[in-house]
Amino acid sequence: MVDLKANPFNLNDEQIKWVEDTYNSMSLDEKIGQLFVLLKAIPGVNEELIKGTLDQFHQGGLRWQGGDKETVYLQNTTYQKNSKVPLFVAANCDDGGIGAVPEGTFVATAAECGAGEGTENAYNLGYVSGKEASAIGCNWMFNPVVDVYKNWRNTIVNTRSFGSEADKVIDNARAYIKGVKAANPNMACTAKHFPGDGVEELDQHLVMGVNNLSVDEWEESFGKVYRTLIDEGLEAIMVGHIALPEMSRKLVPGIEDKDIKPATLSKELLTDLLREDMNFNGLVITDASHMVGMSATSKRCDAVPGAIIAGCDMFLFANDIAEDMAYVRKAYEDGLLTEERLEEAVRRILGMKAHLNLTDESVIIPDKKELDNIGCEAHRECAKKAADECITLVKDTYKNLPVNPDEKKRVFLVYVGSTPTTKGYTGDPVKKVVIEELENAGFEVDVCPSYYDLEVENGVSPMNFVKMLNHEPRQAFIDTHDFALVVINVKGYAQENEVRVRWSCNHSCELPWYNEEVPTIGMSLNYTNHLIDVPQLHTFINAYAPKREHIRAAIEKMTGKSEFKGTADETVFCGRWDTRL
Known part of the structure; x- marks a missing residue:
């Protein structure tokens, strides 16, 4: 017994x-x-x-x-x-x-x-x-x-x-x-x-x-x-x-x-x-x-x-x-x-x-x-501490960092979220936080369209797909943008065995065609393995969470106001050589 x-x-x-x-x-x-x-x-x-x-x-x-x-x-x-x-x-x-x-x-x-x-x-x-x-x-x-x-x-x-x-x-x-x-x-x-x-x-x-x-x-x-x-x-x-x-x-x-x-x-x-x-x-x-x-x-x-x-x-x-x-x-x-x-x-x-x-x-x-302990300031400080000490610069092989907003102000933001699963979708609130924090840091943000958001904003129309196929002349893009930032907030649960980056439509202007045109930085707000889908990005940050504290801390590190202190696990490179380039 x-x-x-x-x-x-x-x-x-x-x-x-x-x-x-x-x-x-x-x-x-x-x-x-x-x-x-x-x-x-x-x-x-x-x-x-x-x-x-x-x-x-x-x-x-x-x-x-x-x-x-x-x-x-x-x-x-x-x-x-x-x-x-x-x-x-x-x-x-x-x-x-x-x-x-x-x-x-x-x-x-x-x-x-x-x-x-x-x-x-x-x-x-x-x-x-x-x-x-x-x-x-x-x-x-x-x-x-x-x-x-x-x-x-x-x-x-x-x-x-x-x-x-x-x-x-x-x-x-x-x-x-x-x-x-x-x-x-x-x-x-x-x-x-x-x-x-x-x-x-x-x-x-x-x-x-x-x-x-x-x-x-x-x-x-x-x-x-x-x-x-x-x-x-x-x-x-x-x-x-x-x-x-x-x-x-x-x-x-x-x-x-x-x-x-x-x-x-x-x-x-x-x-x-x-x-x-x-x-x-x-x-x-x-x-x-x-x-x-x-x-x-x-x-x-x-x-x-x-x-x-x-x-x-x-x-x-x-x-x-x-x-x-x-x-x-x-x-x-x-x-x-x-x-x-x-x-x-x-x-x-x-x-x-x-x-x-x-x-x-x-x-x-x-x-x-x-009950007063729930969500108290002392506990939120623990979140800030973790973000400061753990956010990780996975790679920066082209030395794109730091980005000084006084010198490189104009950012092309590509936000990739999970595929909406309800007709009640009205936009991703985390995307709004990313934009706010970039603007607070001194950047001018040009937001790449998302097919899901266009369907919400414009109604269901074939023209939304046409707009997503639009690619402006390369030189015009280079002249109006200092760098690109790809923020990935993709997560799944009990619906599929693997969760990977899924762009909002095929042949989308979100795809990293801009990677070699201007300095491009990738940032994950969730999974640590996204380099398998964007190996061509030469700078990548794992910020671990779609929370304001984490987004703010990651941007502070990206701009050089704070140092990166986290260490990447070997699994982030997904067993491939090209993810390290």
Whole structure:
């Protein structure tokens, strides 16, 4: 059974008694309910509805969807006040408190922290995330991401990984955890996505991931990361819908390819490797269960209980709550989910709740005054610090920098955003910020048209496409522009496996035909791998975030008012020689 006196629980006798008494008082349905972290997707707060849901399903944890800080605080505390057993309330703060509520602080991406010297920015990222998530009643951080970024084509973890080297990931993940614990000692941290993303380019929202490293390669990278953090008392691990076939073949000699499952459903990876070999005693939770990475490999009636049987203690989200819980109950009644495995999972859940002191009402219901910490000036200073210390000059082979606006004032701005996905598109607000910050720096900005914006401004017309094909005489362009700036703010999520630069139409005047006519600078406000699509740009900056602080800091560095301090990861060159020219 679970050793609740050992790491990471470290419970005393009184806490263990609470676990035992609580467990022994539970019905089978209450035990099954503890296995689920459910999503609150309905906006607003209806106490009767919340109470009814808790009485019916007895869920162990909560994630919410939408709402400002006041609403989310009320919602989370209402759940706690009406729950028989204190709830885990989870937050997903990859970039700061903005992951908890819209008023939260964007501090930095993991890639940004990895580009900076030392780990102070990762610590600040964890601290602000912990402080702001705690203010709305969270006690479980679904971070840090500890994926090792091995494949530049992978965009699902591009900005979410601290880097391509295991030691850098370890150092920054450790700092993030320390930051969270400094903000709130009663908040659990979670390393994800075991057994490790970043090796291939596929997104587990769309397909089962496959980490194809050999056993030795995995041990030297992902294995090193997880073993180190486990030895240091890691509390929780989120398991990705990612297979690790070479490890499965080692642990289960003769296993057929058709039987190789994502880690969420793999007993050899969760029980044999993670629990027994790696000696992880903490809480294991699946990644979101609606991902195709899980549903494409098993029927849901098998996958829901199958994850618990394989070694997960908790199941993230439900399709139909009653149906999913019934699947677990049937597996228990049929003997597939043993009494021992169910008891182990529930005791581990209760043990973590005791470890976090969730039995103390002052812990699970924070003082509402803590909401003032969200988005406060001190936290915004952390964002400014990260931008100053991490923004990276990837290359400047033609010595185009610095650009003095007193001498080279006229800039041709090409802004490339993500393809609009709604008829409600009225323009990209980040584009407006870029223009404002360039003008504030003293530049005269000539904005290249975008087909999407022309359709909004002029209405749907074939003439918009014609305008996008327009290229003025080269000499006239040279005479009226001192340099060109290509700003790329492209990002995608759970819609395609790779996200690349997509110009707003074919043969567009946005394309870098101007690259050899005037000095041209590229700047990414998101992904770090855009040189694959614009290798001909001889100057390139990774600014990491589409936030005003980052845009302003990047322009200050571009103009020589501030030095570039970030260091580029080798992956930015995408394994090609021409991206370095």
